[in-house]
Every structure is written in structure tokens, then in C-alpha cells.
Amino acid sequence: MSTPLPPDLIFREAALLSELVSEEQWRTAVSEVKHNRKDAGTPPPKTDEDRSLICDEIETVLIRDDVITPYQATQLRAGRTKLTLGPYVVTEFLGQGGMGQVFGGVHEIMGRRCAIKVLPLDKSDELARESFNREIRLQASLDCPYLVRAFDAGREGSVHFLVTEYVPGTDLRQLVKDGGRLSVQQASSIVAQAAAGLAYAHESGLIHRDIKPANILVTPDGHAKVADVGLAALMFVPDDDPRAGKVVGTADYLSPEQIRTPDQVGPQCDIYSLGCTLYYAITGKVPFPGGDSRSKCKRHLTQAPWDPRKYAPELTEAYVEIIADMMEKDVSKRIQSAAEVVRRLSPWASIHPDEGEAWLAELGISLPDENTRSKKPDPSRAAGLDEQFIEEDLAWKTSSGAATGSSAGNSDSVHEDHSASSGALSSITDDPPPPPLPEQGTRAGASSQASQISPLANSMLPTAAPVPPPLASGRPMVSRSTMIAAVIAAIVVSGIAGFTLAMVLDI
Structure with missing residues (x-):
């Protein structure tokens, strides 16, 4: 050994x-x-x-x-x-996404930074590969400043990977986790941009179905992008989706219809999930904390969450009304379009002038520039407000009518919320050592x-241990010419020895 x-x-x-x-x-x-x-x-x-x-x-x-x-x-x-996938050099581990591990990388020729989503080998069955290939095709068809863009896709051996744009910063979940609940302006700006991205996706016939804080990436200057859009289903061709009829999403943000009739969902399910996301951003709490996935699903069906003013007393009645209208359990009473969400949040939202401003204008939406908005003290940052309770009344605008149907018969397919979505650089300092590339x-x-x-x-350090040579096999290795020369020499030597012996003995 x-x-x-x-x-x-x-x-x-x-x-x-x-x-x-x-x-x-x-x-x-x-x-x-x-x-x-x-x-x-x-x-x-x-x-x-x-x-x-x-x-x-x-x-x-x-x-x-x-x-x-x-x-x-x-x-x-x-x-x-081995730290490459196709023409991409892997530079960092970003985290675990809904469909596999996400790495940061750089194109070795173009030098463009990107995120690389790798389908795990232990999930490389036919269904997973079909879903992954579907995600690649769908993301490649989208081009919106509020959606993470797909750049490339490839396969190396048995490893399938999707390359998307790299979004510096963090995701909304980590943002709240690190700094606490957001101000009204910050939360409104981020969610309004996410809604603008969803408006584009819905117009393209796509439903995300897994909207949550971890899937909304936020750059240091406040630009928001929705990630993992390729996990969506085609609205009008449900049979084309290999996951049709299964509960897809995260328990804390599932809409009631995703739980009751997962094969019959529309754009409004994303609006409900986005309302839960806004609730989380503005309060620092998920709508239904505690319990397992099954109990969370049941509460999405039958209960109303705490009034958000319990955690954010500075919220106005009009603002609470928006959250409630997004989280209506009755689909017909819910806000019907993502563009309407943007319009209703616009009085509180602001954006930096960028490529998205012109795109929003096409929807007839105009968000004020952050620099032109008057700077007012942010009451949500005042010390101790998180501990103040307005009242114990649960009867805020959200529908309180009990829904019928089972509480997630497919609850095993529902997962808990995880950070580090594709393209986001999330904090992983407390996580175990980053994993290598598959295989x-x-x-x-x-x-x-x-x-x-x-x-x-060869050793470059003065005390480096010497490298031992291979062990000898016990069998001499000689060339044919050497062996022939040795035989001739032996014959000559034996002939000379015989002649000398004969002379000595006088034979």
C-alpha cells in the first residue's frame, strides 16, 4: 500500500x-x-x-x-x-436550487460571469431530465429585465447544466433574514418589480408556481429579478407539463388552488404566492409559521394570517388592503393580473432608471425614480416596533370563508423554503464545506x-518529503539487442576460456 x-x-x-x-x-x-x-x-x-x-x-x-x-x-x-463544465470554469458554489446545485462560473473565452444550475445525478431519471430540459427551453424564450435570463445549456458526460445570468447580491429571503423586515418602500419596490416580471411571463403563457422570497433576487442597488421561471407550466397546455397534477411549490407560499386542484391553476396562483411574499417582506414572518407542510397547506385553505399591522404598525389601511386582495382565497375575488399588482404598489415603490423603466412604460406603468421621491423617516426601523401588537383581530380583508377539499393530498411533493436560488450569491458562511461538481x-x-x-x-519546499520510486517487480527488464549482445559475449568468452584451458593442459 x-x-x-x-x-x-x-x-x-x-x-x-x-x-x-x-x-x-x-x-x-x-x-x-x-x-x-x-x-x-x-x-x-x-x-x-x-x-x-x-x-x-x-x-x-x-x-x-x-x-x-x-x-x-x-x-x-x-x-x-476537474473544475469546468463545457467552456465554463466553475468559480464558486452558490447554493441549492429547486432543481439542483447552483454554481458560479466564468466563460473561459468570453470572460462573462454566470450561474450554472446542475441537475443532480441522483435525480437524473426520465422525469427529472424532462423537467430540466423543459426549464432550459422555457427560460431561453424569455427576455425581460425582471426575469433571470438564460444564456446557454449543455451536457458533459452524464451531467446536464443550464447557464443563466449572474445576479450579484442576494435573494429576498436572505435579505430579510440578515437585516429584518423591510421598509414599505423597499418591500414595495422589490415586489412591484417581481410582479412586472410575472406580468411578462403570464403574457408569454407561463405560470411560475413557486414564487417565494428565495426566488426573488435583489442586486445591491435594489433591482429585483424573478428566478426559476422555467419551473413553470404552460397555462394552455397542461398535459405538456411532466409535473401536471402534482403539488409544486413551497408550503409557506402555496395558493389554495395549487393544493386543491394542482392541475388547474392560472396566473392568480402566482399573485397569491407573491402576496405571501410581500407579507413576509413587510413583517419578517411567513403567513402561517410553525407546523409541517401538511398543516401549512390546511391553513392556506381555511385560515387567515395575522393582520400584518401586528408586526408593522405603520402600514396604512390602503396598503393592508393590497396584501389582502393578493391573498384572497377565492380566486375570483383576488387581484387578477400581475400588472395590476404593479399599479397598486406604485405609490409606495420606486426604481432606479434602467432598462426596465421603458419596459414598464409599455404596460402603462410608471414608477417614480427613487431620487425624486421625498425622503421620509422610515417608521418600520424604529426600535421596538416589532414587539407592538395592534390587536388580536384576525378579521382583516383576507377571505375567512372555509375552503373545501383535502389539505394537500400530494403534500409529499411540497417542499420547505430554501435560500440560494439560481443566479443569486447568498450567504453560506454557516453551511458545510461546498460540494464538488457531480462525479x-x-x-x-x-x-x-x-x-x-x-x-x-518536484519539491519546491526545503523539507518536502521525497517521492518514493515505484516498487520493483522482481523481474528484470532488458531489451532484445542487449540480450543478443550478452549471448554473443558469453559465446566469445566461453570460446576463449576453452582455448586457454586447452593450451594450459596441452591438449
Whole structure:
């Protein structure tokens, strides 16, 4: 059994084999580390732990010089050398989306940053592949400033992936989780932009069916985009959707009709879910907290949530009316179009002048520029307001009529809310180490067999352990010409020896 390689040799071999790091870049980083350690009087490494510390220092230099990213460093130190999907170099792990893992990447020629959604191998059955391919086709047909755009799609081996635009910032769920409930203006602006994106999707014959805070991406300057639109179903061709008849969505934001008749849903189901999303953004609470997915579905069918003014006392009656009209359990009484949601939120919303302004104008919608809106104190940020309760009355505008039907007979297909949607850079500092690409384990030649180390792996550190040569097989290896020469030489030597012996004996 061969001896495992020390950490510094694993790191170096993987870095060079991956072609992310050149030999010159590696030598430069190592030279700086050696110089710094010498100046600090640090003794030479003696254990694998010491060598891991050296790897930390080399990693820091390579990341500082923009040679590799932190995610790439983690994978390389584990001996993984495959960090590409087609023409895209994977640079980071963004999170887990509804259809698989999402990575950040860069096109190796164009240099364009993007998000790469990878279908997990353990879900690569016929239904999952059909849904994934459907998402690719649908997203490719959409072009709206308030929807995440699809750029490319591909397959490498058994790995299927979708490439979308990269949206810097975070998602709405993480935004609220990190900073608390939003101001009326901020929540209205984000939800109005999401509604504008849904208006475009609905006009294209698409229903999202999984609107939630984690699927609304928000850039640092407040621009919002709806992600995962490809998970939608064609409104007018339900039989074409491989998931038709199944409950699709997230329990906290499901509309009643998605639970009762999941094969008969229209654009209004997205409006209900968007109303739940606005409720969450403005209060910091989901409409029906606590309980499992089945109990949440039952409450969507039969109960009204707490009046949002319990958590946001500054809300006006008119604003509460908008949330209530979006969350009406009776579809016929609910706001009927996403464009109407934008119009009704416009008095509180604002946007930065961008490509979306002209697009909204085509819908007859004009949101005021943030710079022209008068700056007023934000009462939602006042200390202690979250603890103030207006009253215990649940009879706000939301329909209180009990709905009929089962409470999610397909509840096993309903999932809990997760952050890190495609294209969003979400905070994952508390998560476990980021995963590698599917089927991209440690290369056999990178860390397991010392006999397979390339010539580039000659030690660059003064105390690096020598690489042992391959064990001899016990069987001499000689060429044919050498063997013939040896036979001739043996014949000549034996002839001379025989002649000399005959002379001595005087035969």
C-alpha cells in the first residue's frame, strides 16, 4: 500500500493538473511564503499539520493575486482537478436550487460571469431530465429585465447544466433574514418589480408556481429579478407539463388552488404566492409559521394570517388592503393580473432608471425614480416596533370563508423554503464545506499514488518529503539487442576460456 501524499504535494499537483495555476504562479507563491516564513523565524515543517499551514499561506497568496477563488482552493486542496463544465470554469458554489446545485462560473473565452444550475445525478431519471430540459427551453424564450435570463445549456458526460445570468447580491429571503423586515418602500419596490416580471411571463403563457422570497433576487442597488421561471407550466397546455397534477411549490407560499386542484391553476396562483411574499417582506414572518407542510397547506385553505399591522404598525389601511386582495382565497375575488399588482404598489415603490423603466412604460406603468421621491423617516426601523401588537383581530380583508377539499393530498411533493436560488450569491458562511461538481472526485493521479506524480511535482519546499520510486517487480527488464549482445559475449568468452584451458593442459 502506497503512503498518502503530504497536503502540500496534493495541493500543488492538483493545482498544476487543473491548469488553473501555472508552474510559474505556483513557484512565485511558494517563494513568497518561504520568504515570509524565513523572516518570521518559522521552523521548517515536520508534520502534515505544519504542511497544511503552509498550504493555507500559499492559498492566501493565490487568492489575493486572483489566480484561484476560495471555492477552487478548497477543491484543489482535496485533490480535485476537474473544475469546468463545457467552456465554463466553475468559480464558486452558490447554493441549492429547486432543481439542483447552483454554481458560479466564468466563460473561459468570453470572460462573462454566470450561474450554472446542475441537475443532480441522483435525480437524473426520465422525469427529472424532462423537467430540466423543459426549464432550459422555457427560460431561453424569455427576455425581460425582471426575469433571470438564460444564456446557454449543455451536457458533459452524464451531467446536464443550464447557464443563466449572474445576479450579484442576494435573494429576498436572505435579505430579510440578515437585516429584518423591510421598509414599505423597499418591500414595495422589490415586489412591484417581481410582479412586472410575472406580468411578462403570464403574457408569454407561463405560470411560475413557486414564487417565494428565495426566488426573488435583489442586486445591491435594489433591482429585483424573478428566478426559476422555467419551473413553470404552460397555462394552455397542461398535459405538456411532466409535473401536471402534482403539488409544486413551497408550503409557506402555496395558493389554495395549487393544493386543491394542482392541475388547474392560472396566473392568480402566482399573485397569491407573491402576496405571501410581500407579507413576509413587510413583517419578517411567513403567513402561517410553525407546523409541517401538511398543516401549512390546511391553513392556506381555511385560515387567515395575522393582520400584518401586528408586526408593522405603520402600514396604512390602503396598503393592508393590497396584501389582502393578493391573498384572497377565492380566486375570483383576488387581484387578477400581475400588472395590476404593479399599479397598486406604485405609490409606495420606486426604481432606479434602467432598462426596465421603458419596459414598464409599455404596460402603462410608471414608477417614480427613487431620487425624486421625498425622503421620509422610515417608521418600520424604529426600535421596538416589532414587539407592538395592534390587536388580536384576525378579521382583516383576507377571505375567512372555509375552503373545501383535502389539505394537500400530494403534500409529499411540497417542499420547505430554501435560500440560494439560481443566479443569486447568498450567504453560506454557516453551511458545510461546498460540494464538488457531480462525479468529480479525487483524481487517481493527484493524491493517491506517489508513483503517478508528474515531473512538475518536484519539491519546491526545503523539507518536502521525497517521492518514493515505484516498487520493483522482481523481474528484470532488458531489451532484445542487449540480450543478443550478452549471448554473443558469453559465446566469445566461453570460446576463449576453452582455448586457454586447452593450451594450459596441452591438449
